[in-house]
Amino acid sequence: xxxxxxxSAKNLNVFYGKKQALFDIxxxxxxxxxTSLIGPSGCGKSTLIxxxxxMNDLVDICKYSGQIMIDGQDINHSSTDPVSLRxxxxxxxxxxxxxxxxxxxxxxxxxxxxxxxxxxxxxxxIVISSLKKAGLFNEVxxxxxxxxxxxxxxxxxxxxxxxxxxxxxxxxxxxxxxSALDPIATAKIEELIEELKEKxxxxxxxxxxxQAARVSNRTAYMxxxxxxxxxxxxxxxxxxxxxxxxxxxxxxxx
Amino acid sequence: xxxxxxxxxxxxDDDIASIxxxxxxxxxxxxxxxxxxxxxxxxxSASTVEDVLNNxxxxxxxxxxxxxxxxxxxxxxxxMAIDLREGLAAxxxxxxxxxxxxxxxxxxxxxxxxxxxxxxxxxxxxxxxIVMVQGQLKxxxxxxxxxxxxxxxxxxxxxxxxxxxxxxTYNHIIEDIRKNPSKLKTLTDTKLLFTIKxxxxxxxxxxxxxxxxxxxxxxxxxxxPRPKGEPE
Ligand SMILES: Nc1ncnc2c1ncn2[C@@H]1O[C@H](COP(=O)(O)OP(=O)(O)OP(=O)(O)O)[C@@H](O)[C@H]1O
Ligand SMILES: [Mg+2]
Numbered sequence: 001x002x003x004x005x006x007x008s009a010k011n012l013n014v015f016y017g018k019k020q021a022l023f024d025i026x027x028x029x030x031x032x033x034x035t036s037l038i039g040p041s042g043c044g045k046s047t048l049i050x051x052x053x054x055m056n057d058l059v060d061i062c063k064y065s066g067q068i069m070i071d072g073q074d075i076n077h078s079s080t081d082p083v084s085l086r087x088x089x090x091x092x093x094x095x096x097x098x099x100x101x102x103x104x105x106x107x108x109x110x111x112x113x114x115x116x117x118x119x120x121x122x123x124x125x126i127v128i129s130s131l132k133k134a135g136l137f138n139e140v141x142x143x144x145x146x147x148x149x150x151x152x153x154x155x156x157x158x159x160x161x162x163x164x165x166x167x168x169x170x171x172x173x174x175x176x177x178x179s180a181l182d183p184i185a186t187a188k189i190e191e192l193i194e195e196l197k198e199k200x201x202x203x204x205x206x207x208x209x210x211q212a213a214r215v216s217n218r219t220a221y222m223x224x225x226x227x228x229x230x231x232x233x234x235x236x237x238x239x240x241x242x243x244x245x246x247x248x249x250x251x252x253x254x
Numbered sequence: 255x256x257x258x259x260x261x262x263x264x265x266x267d268d269d270i271a272s273i274x275x276x277x278x279x280x281x282x283x284x285x286x287x288x289x290x291x292x293x294x295x296x297x298x299s300a301s302t303v304e305d306v307l308n309n310x311x312x313x314x315x316x317x318x319x320x321x322x323x324x325x326x327x328x329x330x331x332x333x334m335a336i337d338l339r340e341g342l343a344a345x346x347x348x349x350x351x352x353x354x355x356x357x358x359x360x361x362x363x364x365x366x367x368x369x370x371x372x373x374x375x376x377x378x379x380x381x382x383x384i385v386m387v388q389g390q391l392k393x394x395x396x397x398x399x400x401x402x403x404x405x406x407x408x409x410x411x412x413x414x415x416x417x418x419x420x421x422x423t424y425n426h427i428i429e430d431i432r433k434n435p436s437k438l439k440t441l442t443d444t445k446l447l448f449t450i451k452x453x454x455x456x457x458x459x460x461x462x463x464x465x466x467x468x469x470x471x472x473x474x475x476x477x478x479p480r481p482k483g484e485p486e
Contacts, residue, residue, distance in 0.1 A: 209334060210332060238338070240335055246258070247258075249335055250258075250333070250334050251262050251263060253259045253260055254259065
């Protein structure tokens with residue numbers, strides 16, 4: 001079976017002012033797979049995934065050259081509207097960041113912003129199904145109108161995932177989604193990722209090698225703004241081809 | 255020779271070094287066993303058979319110790335790639351070394367139980383096979399110590415020489431039975447047939463070790479088929 005290409009970075013260079021953060025990145029990300037980005041702090045992982053939903057547009061000094069294609073379309077082309085682009089791409093951050101509103105309003109936020117429903121019942125349905133997809137509904141069904149910030153860290157993170165799912169995206173970007181979570185909450189998120197990849201394309205940045213190994217189909221190793229090696233996760237972790245990848249994943253002095 | 259950088263956590267390197275030390279000590283003891291075996295075949299020394307029997311439990315102990323070291327290493331360090339292969343190779347190599355030790359004991363006992371002194375020519379050929387095994391063993395330990403994949407390939411390819419010697423000696427023993435079919439001779443020669451088969455199998459276990467060493471270094475199975483001696 002040939003994989004469907006979802007996102008593709010072509011000769012991507014990114015600069016923050018004079019400082020170059022990414023160097024000539026070429027990377028393919030396939031539909032219904034989990035791709036993990038790994039590499040030492042500051043190597044450009046967050047910068048790269050923020051290119052995928054044009055979040056770097058919000059940073060004045062950030063300039064780029066090259067292309068990002070999603071479903072074969074250049075997302076930086078003048079015909080692409082960044083707002084509608086972002087409804088196709090959900091993002092989950094390292095620190096769960098629920099809005100200081102009720103659980104219900106947290107999830108309803110995106111659909112309201114984008115006018116994605118007609119009746120109150122439609123919106124209820126979106127909220128409930130998003131919570132279910134995020135594996136959170138049973139735990140919170142009696143407190144939908146309490147504040148999202150009152151949840152545990154793991155529940156908050158699943159709330160953020162539910163919020164991302166509510167706008168019915170195609171791609172979910174996760175930047176270190178479990179770094180603040182205990183092993184049980186982490187396992188729940190990982191189980192969720194496994195389920196979500198049936199419907200979505202997932203890109204996850206993680207500092208945990210074991211997590212990348214557990215959840216992803218493909219892994220890309222980055223080092224000082226360059227993409228060093230990409231391949232099937234099982235190959236990258238069992239027998240990487242590049243000495244820099246080997247040093248990183250085995251904890252050697254590079 | 256393959257070289258890697260040190261681990262950031264230096265006790266990680268210490269763990270690997272200590273597993274490797276155990277393997278090398280165990281292999282050195284197996285070498286010693288085959289030296290004793292050579293002496294037994296050469297002289298029939300009963301006290302040397304005792305020495306072999308006394309060493310045998312030490313090899314079992316090494317096997318158990320290495321298994322524990324590797325389990326602890328994997329549990330506590332979560333090794334990846336080359337490091338994981340290193341640990342797994344140690345497990346398999348110690349199993350092969352343990353088996354090599356078993357074979358040595360079996361052959362020693364069989365030689366001690368011979369009804370007659372073997373014909374000089376056959377005895378010399380058996381001694382030659384033991385020397386070949388010793389040479390292969392030394393070389394495979396060198397390959398392991400120096401992480402030298404080419405040496406591992408050499409060992410694997412050289413096993414055919416032991417196979418060929420086995421064939422030659424096998425034919426000589428059969429000939430000896432034919433020539434002089436007394437009951438005692440037949441009993442002796444039958445034991446010698448088992449003896450050379452066991453020594454030939456020892457060569458196979460050294461080949462296994464060579465393949466493990468190669469896999470640990472390269473991360474891929476040696477793909478070409480094992481060279482074989484002439485068919486029986
Ligand atoms: N807004 C910004 N302004 C200036 N430089 C930035 C900005 N964001 C990131 N950088 C720089 O770009 C480089 C890549 O940063 P990025 O955040 O993408 O790394 P990262 O791989 O995500 O690191 P970490 O694992 O620590 O999150 C770093 O040198 C960083 O200092
Ligand atoms: Mg980051």
